[in-house]
Amino acid sequence: MNTKKGLTTIQAILIIIILVIAAAGSYVWYSYYTKKKAPPQEEEVTPKVEEVTLIVPRGGIVMTLDPAESYSVPTHEVIVPVYETLLRYDPKNTSHLIPWLAESWEVGKNGMWYVFHLRKNVTFHCGTPFNASAVIYSFNRTISLMEEKGFGPGWVISAIDIEHCKIIDPYTVNITLKYPYAPFLYALAAQWGPLIICPACCKAHATPEDPWAYEYMKEHMCGTGPYMLAEWVREDHVTLVKNPNYWKGWKGKHVDKIYMPIIEESSTRRLRLEEGSIDIGGLTLEDAIAVNGTPGIIVEVVPSLNNLMIFMNTQKPPLNNKLVRQAISYIFDYEGAVETIRHGLGAQARGPLPSALWGWDPECPQYTHNLTKAKELLEKAGYKPEDIKLELWYIETVEEERRVAELLQAEAAKIGVTIELRGTTWAGLNDVLRPGSGNATDAADMAILYWYPDFADPDDYLSNMYYCYNESDPTNIYSYPYFNWAYYCNSTLNRILDEARRTTNFTRRVELYKMAQRIIVEDAPALFIFEEPAILTYRSWVKGYYFNPCYVGTIDFYSIYIEGRESR
């Protein structure tokens, strides 16, 4: 035998033995170490200091820190505690606006301008005082970045005519609109769009190529909010600390620091909530139901403004016949859907608006599950149920949409109507709803949509989904707003929505929206499936946590404090 070869084998065996011993040794060492200082994860999550840290997981990455660009919930969770608006919504009454950075306001007679009297003792995180020019600068920046770069949230305030806005004095600003737009005040309280950013910070980092300092502001933050950015580790976590100069002050109980790690899987968040290593869960319905009743965990069901709808293409036979659409509306089992899909949490929607939104009509008629009626209507329309074959598109990854689709399919089959299910991605829906021909009769028969509010005004729902720009060309998909997936065009409704957008008389607006809801329900361009309440899951030591239905997915951290939690 070759000595050299023998040596190599011995060397190899030695290496393996060393590796095994090292692995075993480190395990033994570590288990000793963990036993001695158990449990390590609870001790080392946060440094041992007096300050109170709230740990809130986020479900996705922060794409940008620029408030003019952010238009997704995971990103906005970080934006909202830092950047504020002139007005905010009252969490208990969506029609009521709370003065925030603006102390009071006046509305011009024709609704073309608004004067805001601003709060005086407010400073940005960098120390620059907040004033009228900051308001105009922020709006201008958001709208300009939308026009230049295609950032989404700017559309919420696109009615503003920046050139004609005036600074009356440092704390009074006149905001002029391009056209009368009654939802404007509500749009100004939205969490996306009208956020106020520090002009000094932006100007200091502006370059000729980047006049709005987007490249800088997408990685830095400077607002007036209660919390400031301390650390942003991409794909990992964000830490916010309290702004010591916050204009509302820090009397009372609050948290000093908010630590937001990314935990994408709801099941992982659930385990962490159960072991108490996070304070707020943000769980899916299934996981929330599973932890319900666990000592130390609170599961709260609160109304939200989220609605689920199935649109029917009103330009395409047989759904262009109102009676057929009504028949389909009678086919769906609304109560069964709430019971089985929502586990009883939620309710059948009454009309196109959510019940928690102002302007909703509590007496609006509702379709019920009535197969006999459905058959009668089909007969009246001149169709045999067997002749009706429809395709229903939904987003595959949204479990509830799939189950709603299957339920409709099963119920329709009972009377002989065929509904074929077509699962796709959110992005894929675009292709079937906006066919290349531009003709609505080539678009999908039916499609499911979840709607959450951009701002709490019925206009955000009705004008986005049931308005028609050009009544003379109803089969052209470009005659409709993007989300009018039913290609529904009704001139009476158009006139009502137009008037409701113009008049600043609140009572009149409510009246008009009630009329609109009844017209829509009668014409049945969509099935109004259910209202989805929000589900809050958190440890019982978290106090002051509430849900504002107008602010989807974001949390008012300023109101939260911790009581009775063992130090981590």
Next chain:
Amino acid sequence: MKLWQFILRRLILMIPLLLGITLLTFTISHLVPGDPARLAAGLHAPPEVVEIMRRRLGLDKPLYVQYYLYMKRLIRGDLGTSIMTRRPVIEDILTRWPGTIELTTFAMIIIILMGIPLGIISSTNKDKPLDHFLRIFSLFGVSIPSFWLALLLQLLFCKYLKIFPLGYRIDPGIYLKRITGFNIIDSIITLNLKALLNSLWHIFLPAFTLALQGMATVQRLLRSNMLDALTQDYIRMARAKGLPERKVIYRHALRNSLIPVVTVIGLMYGGMLGGTFIIESIFSWQGLGRYGARAILNLDFPAIMGTTIMYTVIYAIANLIVDILYAYLDPRIRY
């Protein structure tokens, strides 16, 4: 041919491979129905705004023009800007790839350290209860879906037994100076024992999940190869000349049975890279797999392309290393 010539040739051959991969990925990802411009602008954004976004992302141009522009930038080393993270894909990849390499390499070590001994034990105890037990174990290992196993292990070890952490590469409170991006290496360099132990503690469960299938495959393959080898004439010869059984097994049978195992292990590296897409998502592991999975869900073309290219390079290099290892294991093979 000398070894360096062989390596050089293989590296040059990677260029057409990468070209093919980019063309394929580019075409497939762009043929998937969908509108990344809408996703980037925001779901409720009006169509005009989405159009501006589309132009900015260059998605309004014909596909071949988009590919040409992409390749032109790629040659200069520019992988484009990710739609979802809004920063250069190359930066995203550079911060994430150590996580994936660390995880797969650790899993590979588990496969080798456990799969090979188990295969030997199984073959030397042929048809005995221990062999049966190990065969059932390996059947379980090969057939169990990794995403299910991951959740099960999380439930068992993290929730009930509380001996492993739920996810992440290191506890958030532990400070580790980033030098190479590999937590284990960085903590050794900086002599940070706490970070080293914590990283090992974090990596074990995801790496074990990733390794189980490979471990079982190696065990089964080695067992059958060993059984085959043990009936060969040279073994009979070795036994006849009075070599101790241990030497017969380790020096003669094992060494001859290892070559197909090394091939499989090399290919397995590719399989494991694919597995990281799921494992990293479940264990909140900061690596390329989780990044790639998210890129696909968001139709983030530049990120999908960047991830694919990176995975191809890693896979090709892993295969190259296997080929070099052959020479060590089997002196008959020369390049």
